[in-house]
Amino acid sequence: MLKIIYAGTPEFAVPALEALLQSNHQLVAVYTQPDRPAGRGRKLQPGPVKVCALQHDIPVLQPENFKQQQDIGEFKAFAADLMVVAAYGILLPAVILNAPRLGCVNLHASLLPRWRGAAPIQRAILAGDVETGITLMQMDAGLDSGNMLATSRVNILPQTTAEALHDQLSYSGAHLLMAKLSAIEDQSIPSMAQDPAAVTYASKLTKQEALIDWSQPAQQIQRAIRAYNPWPVSFSYLQGQSVKLWSAQFSHQPCTAAAGKIIAHTPEGIQVCCGEGVLTVTEMQFAGKKRATAGQILNGRNLLDAVFADA
Numbered sequence: 001m002l003k004i005i006y007a008g009t010p011e012f013a014v015p016a017l018e019a020l021l022q023s024n025h026q027l028v029a030v031y032t033q034p035d036r037p038a039g040r041g042r043k044l045q046p047g048p049v050k051v052c053a054l055q056h057d058i059p060v061l062q063p064e065n066f067k068q069q070q071d072i073g074e075f076k077a078f079a080a081d082l083m084v085v086a087a088y089g090i091l092l093p094a095v096i097l098n099a100p101r102l103g104c105v106n107l108h109a110s111l112l113p114r115w116r117g118a119a120p121i122q123r124a125i126l127a128g129d130v131e132t133g134i135t136l137m138q139m140d141a142g143l144d145s146g147n148m149l150a151t152s153r154v155n156i157l158p159q160t161t162a163e164a165l166h167d168q169l170s171y172s173g174a175h176l177l178m179a180k181l182s183a184i185e186d187q188s189i190p191s192m193a194q195d196p197a198a199v200t201y202a203s204k205l206t207k208q209e210a211l212i213d214w215s216q217p218a219q220q221i222q223r224a225i226r227a228y229n230p231w232p233v234s235f236s237y238l239q240g241q242s243v244k245l246w247s248a249q250f251s252h253q254p255c256t257a258a259a260g261k262i263i264a265h266t267p268e269g270i271q272v273c274c275g276e277g278v279l280t281v282t283e284m285q286f287a288g289k290k291r292a293t294a295g296q297i298l299n300g301r302n303l304l305d306a307v308f309a310d311a
Helices: 011-021 048-055 069-077 120-126 162-185 218-227
Strands: 003-008 026-031 036-038 043-045 082-086 104-108 131-138 148-155 234-238 241-251 262-266 269-273 278-286
Touching: 003 011, 003 048, 011 026, 011 048, 011 082, 011 162, 026 048, 082 162, 104 162, 120 131, 120 162, 120 218, 131 162, 148 162, 218 234, 218 241, 218 278
Parallel strands: 003 026, 003 082, 082 104
Antiparallel strands: 036 043, 104 131, 131 148, 234 241, 241 278, 262 269, 269 278
16 A cells, blocks of 8 residues: 555546545645636635545645745655656656655656647647547656656547547546556556657647637648637637637638638538638637527528638
């Protein structure tokens, strides 16, 4: 039986925490980011990992970082065998990485060394990757640069959104962790260094990058719509209003109209000419309105020949 410290913050990290809670290992503490303001009232809200841990009476610690000797001493006092990290969001210094007897392992949402960094799920979809996965790795002081211990692969289908892939990978990570814990415990798990030549980085998402460039190919725009669902959500401007695009399909059919022009619409979708091909928007949302299907949007509204713009 291992004495484990778990570190994570968002919903992605909850399935692995729940799996550890149901195991025969001893979860001695949970580390998570400090509560952040959220909602219209901007009140401090605990993250999903904290909520889960408190429901199971696990001690929760929330240092801003590990620069204070008090926080380091508190961590060491748990005398953990292993620290398991998933989407924690706080940089761990060497003094923390080396404190547990077996070090720290991390569940990262990509097939390393591809897509190190903050947004591996979204970047994989944007790049048109046909598969991704979870990498269980031994942490070092670098950014997702430690030796790989195990991987679990997941296909990215033509309509997969970041939201769906996020959920799939979070449970895949939990299963991978539980499958490999015994080998970590007896130190029989093999490790493999990452290939430096294959490294790519998944930079943090911004709201502005979700603004659609209609001069791009329809296929790339459709990838963006999937990648930015549920955040920051692809958007454009139509008839002077901001519009979020939630789902779409694409075709390679040639189109000679201006990029962004609506060339046809049916209850199934609103067809928009792109730099290459045609995008069929199936679900969208005007500012101040609810998400709606194309059929609902077109009920009482004629958008034929209207043009999406970037402002």
